[in-house]
Amino acid sequence: MVIDYLGGLFSSDMGMDLGTANCLIYIKEKGIVLREPSVVAVDRETGEVRAVGSKAKQMLGRTPANIVAARPLRNGVIADFEVTQEMIRYFIRKVHNRRSLLRPRLIIGIPSGITGVERRAVEDAARQAGAREVYLIEEPMASAMGADLPISEPHASMIVDIGGGTTEVAVISLGGMVVAKSIDVAGDELTDCIIQYFRKKYNLIVGETTAEDVKINIGSVYPLKEEKTMEVKGRDQTQGLPRTLTVSSEEIRQALMEPVRLIIDVVKSTLEETPPELAADLVDRGLVVAGGGSLLRGITDLIRKETDIPVHRAADPLSCVVLGTGKFLEELSVKGSTLIRRK
Numbered sequence: 394m395v396i397d398y399l400g401g402l403f404s405s406d407m408g409m410d411l412g413t414a415n416c417l418i419y420i421k422e423k424g425i426v427l428r429e430p431s432v433v434a435v436d437r438e439t440g441e442v443r444a445v446g447s448k449a450k451q452m453l454g455r456t457p458a459n460i461v462a463a464r465p466l467r468n469g470v471i472a473d474f475e476v477t478q479e480m481i482r483y484f485i486r487k488v489h490n491r492r493s494l495l496r497p498r499l500i501i502g503i504p505s506g507i508t509g510v511e512r513r514a515v516e517d518a519a520r521q522a523g524a525r526e527v528y529l530i531e532e533p534m535a536s537a538m539g540a541d542l543p544i545s546e547p548h549a550s551m552i553v554d555i556g557g558g559t560t561e562v563a564v565i566s567l568g569g570m571v572v573a574k575s576i577d578v579a580g581d582e583l584t585d586c587i588i589q590y591f592r593k594k595y596n597l598i599v600g601e602t603t604a605e606d607v608k609i610n611i612g613s614v615y616p617l618k619e620e621k622t623m624e625v626k627g628r629d630q631t632q633g634l635p636r637t638l639t640v641s642s643e644e645i646r647q648a649l650m651e652p653v654r655l656i657i658d659v660v661k662s663t664l665e666e667t668p669p670e671l672a673a674d675l676v677d678r679g680l681v682v683a684g685g686g687s688l689l690r691g692i693t694d695l696i697r698k699e700t701d702i703p704v705h706r707a708a709d710p711l712s713c714v715v716l717g718t719g720k721f722l723e724e725l726s727v728k729g730s731t732l733i734r735r736k
């Protein structure tokens with residue numbers, strides 16, 4: 394008997410983390426083949442796409458008047474449908490094996506809180522970008538799978554995925570989400586707080602890229618053994634001239650406190666709604682943090698202090714969602730292998 398692996402030999406089925414900040418693609422048997430910022434540069438006059446991914450990210454805040462570099466997704470959902478579609482198409486083409494006979498099947502991780510209309514927007518964008526079939530998987534589930542949590546066991550696994558646009562928190566048992574919450578406060582909101590802080594405190598206007606650098610280089614949410622300082626360059630709001638100042642990690646911590654509080658609150662309220670047997674499991678097993686926001690200094694210490702349970706960071710926090718879609722893809726293709734059987 395010859396088994397024709399519909400999803401295997403003749404197409405490059407893909408798992409995708411269509412993130413607010415980054416887009417990652419996983420291809421069966423190859424692993425992660427693409428990791429690019431979710432940014433697109435478009436010509437304002439012609440509507441033509443000028444650059445996608447890292448090239449477009451370098452243009453953020455630096456474009457001439459006729460070009461706009463922007464993120465087509467905001468808070469985990471599609472803010473600009475056509476540009477998102479162009480971006481997916483570009484990424485699929487970039488990784489798609491041109492020898493393939495079939496258009497790929499695509500599994501996409503989406504935030505758990507999005508509406509039916511938003512889900513359809515993701516599906517439509519992926520289909521119009523060239524996908525043959527589209528499957529959606531909720532991000533916390535994908536992230537937990539990607540972090541190797543034992544989600545099918547009759548015990549609680551808890552994931553806190555702090556991405557760019559959304560923070561997803563879920564308690565999973567027996568392969569299903571028992572409690573799940575999603576808020577649109579995550580890494581990008583922290584970057585925005587830094588921009589606001591410089592404007593209010595120093596009358597200094599800084600761009601998104603500079604603020605993100607500050608967050609990554611000296612940002613923290615828990616006192617550091619050795620506090621840090623950094624030089625920041627921007628434009629003085631009153632004089633209109635370029636200016637440099639030195640900021641400390643303590644003041645950036647203060648600036649980040651408000652959104653971080655909201656993230657802690659959603660973790661706590663998820664725990665409060667967790668059934669007692671599962672909550673008991675978490676006392677020993679603790680929770681796992683993932684997503685780019687989990688790399689913020691001190692976040693595991695702060696969550697541990699606030700919840701009183703152990704907190705671990707996933708081995709590869711930026712890849713959990715796409716690795717989870719990859720695992721789902723492998724499972725799907727095992728089931729899918731029965732799709733065509735020829736004697």
Ligand SMILES: Nc1ncnc2c1ncn2[C@@H]1O[C@H](COP(=O)(O)OP(=O)(O)OP(=O)(O)O)[C@@H](O)[C@H]1O
Nearest residue numbers: 412413414415556557558559580581684685686688
């Ligand atoms: N070392 C770091 N310290 C703090 N924040 C970081 C670090 N590295 C990345 N980030 C932040 O992580 C966020 C991106 O994370 P990630 O790639 O997981 O998000 P995403 O999957 O694109 O977003 P979403 O899941 O919300 O759609 C950005 O806000 C980025 O600034």
